Amino acid sequence: MSIVTVSNLCKSYPGFSLWDISFSLEKGVITGFIGRNGAGKTTTIKSMLNLVHPDSGEITYFGLPMGGNEAAVKARIGYSTGTVNFYPKKKLGELLKVTSSFYPNWDEGVCKQYLSLFALDTEKTVSALSDGMKVKVNLLLALSHHAEVLILDEPTSALDPFSRDELLDIFLHLKETGVSILFSTHIISDIEKCADQLLYIQNGSLLANESLQAFMQNTAQSGETLEETLLRLERSARNG
């Protein structure tokens, strides 16, 4: 059952265009979103969150269009755009207090559980946290209100290997509970570890939207790993 659908999404900037992006996110499925820097991952994710105004296309959550239902939709999803880069001099506790007041289904127990798991100190200011810890703050905000869908822009990129491993385990656990996850990354092993579906974007166009298994069967050459396949595709695109 599709709980998020992106249909024919287009967005043009000078020198870059996102072209006809369509995919859907299924309940209890982890989707890895991969592509080189500037390929269009962040623009796609920002469009899905209404941070960027698409030129055309439609985005629906739970059967409802994002436009007109933004507040209701956002209360049911969790999202993060990289590290926390707001209110650097505020204590984490203050930020949590204000943020939680906006979510009708904020779960203080779950919040405390992730605070402990991520070893986050609410007395620390955001600026006193490392980049990795800032990513965890974003994840904490996304996970503490029982989101049914998580949309995460490069959640693992600033994390150490141990934290990354913990986070990917959390993804797998959330998947078991029916949460749908879309995460973009440059780290191919993250996709290999936990993604069921693969979205591969190149120069603003979606080249692959299929299960990881199907992608390997259809695209990988004999003996190639996922990383080798993606690097080959990028090299051939670069060489025309």
Place this chain on the structure above:
Amino acid sequence: MVKLLKKELFLSAAPITYVFLEAAFLTLVPGYPILMSGFFLTLGLFYSFQVMRENNDILYSALLPIAKSDIVKGKYLFCVVLEGIVWVLMVLLTLLRMTFLADSMAYKSNALMAANPFFLACALMLFAGFNGIFLHGFFKTGYKYGKPFFGYLAYMLVLVGIAEAAHHIPGLSALNAFGFEAIGLQLITLLVGLILYIIITVCSYRASVRKFDRIDL
């Protein structure tokens, strides 16, 4: 709406903005261009917008479970509430000058504007200018505040200059009436000021919502 306002008041606002609420008491200073008391509040609001941008507040707000238009609503609410507090203080202090202090020579010999309903109307026009020029200008981009504030400053200087000097123009001396002299005319100017404040603020808010919805964050 309450949550939005609380967020603006307790998280987003610069603490110094609240210090500028005290500028309302400049209404009592004899021989002072008292309309500047309203300007000092708007200067305080401007500081809050600087701090909000420094803290990436627009992006933080956009990630909350609220509509994009609610971000605009929160900022307008914040400004309108603080303008309202200062204006109510000005009303009380103006009433004090119009009653108990009506015969004070320090106020009667003042070459500048007297504290009366016309002054209160001008204060509303000052706030309307802030809402219409600065707030609307800010939400065209969501981050540029220099040019909109410069535009508002130009408006403020013209308004304060005209308002403070208007009663020296032949035929307009009633605008500077003491106590309850010419109260009918004075109240009409107040009513016009109030109506214009509401119209300009509502139009500015609607236009800001439309503009802000179109920009990419």
